[in-house]
Amino acid sequence: DAGITQSPRHKVTETGTPVTLRCHQTENHRYMYWYRQDPGHGLRLIHYSYGVKDTDKGEVSDGYSVSRSKTEDFLLTLESATSSQTSVYFCAISRDTPYEQYFGPGTRLTVT
Amino acid sequence: QKEVEQDPGPLSVPEGAIVSLNCTYSNSAFQYFMWYRQYSRKGPELLMYTYSSGNKEDGRFTAQVDKSSKYISLFIRDSQPSDSATYLCAMGVGDYKLSFGAGTTVTVRA
Numbered sequence: 401d402a403g404i405t406q407s408p409r410h411k412v413t414e415t416g417t418p419v420t421l422r423c424h425q426t427e428n429h430r431y432m433y434w435y436r437q438d439p440g441h442g443l444r445l446i447h448y449s450y451g452v453k454d455t456d457k458g459e460v461s462d463g464y465s466v467s468r469s470k471t472e473d474f475l476l477t478l479e480s481a482t483s484s485q486t487s488v489y490f491c492a493i494s495r496d497t498p499y500e501q502y503f504g505p506g507t508r509l510t511v512t
Numbered sequence: 513q514k515e516v517e518q519d520p521g522p523l524s525v526p527e528g529a530i531v532s533l534n535c536t537y538s539n540s541a542f543q544y545f546m547w548y549r550q551y552s553r554k555g556p557e558l559l560m561y562t563y564s565s566g567n568k569e570d571g572r573f574t575a576q577v578d579k580s581s582k583y584i585s586l587f588i589r590d591s592q593p594s595d596s597a598t599y600l601c602a603m604g605v606g607d608y609k610l611s612f613g614a615g616t617t618v619t620v621r622a
Contacts, residue, residue, distance in 0.1 A: 433608075443556070448608065490556070498606055499544035506553075
């Protein structure tokens, strides 16, 4: 158990509405990540954070923003949800080394 | 072309068989190689990692890396029904950003 929780776990929303997903960690790790997982694509990095208020884009960042005002919380916002953002979203943290990433349980988001 | 290509599967094997999973990659800068296991509707969990060519064993699992051929494999010996899951390969260059394969779903039949 990597001490990562995600909320909500499931969400259905309508096209055009804003959505915020929350990732919370209990172990005070510096690096946090947001991924999306879609059939045939595996996991793709959306954004990551290397400290409070320090974030950077991943390979599929268009349409997403993030914020990290506290070490333990990393928020992912869809400003105006689209059907193409229907996916399973995973938060992850790195422990001592960059390749040891540990994942949360995921949020299943459906945009209708 | 994707940076990381993974055999799509699915694979179905009888209990006790050896499972062989493979990934190829195009970025010669990759230094770290990982395998994750993901049960249905769960988050991926780190199984093994290595940063050198050759084999690494952990119980029934063996990870193999061939940097000259840009090819990695995961072998599961004496497979059990509890090994039924999706297996994801992942690779990185050391800057905290990983590239994942699409995953191979394995079913071990009792």
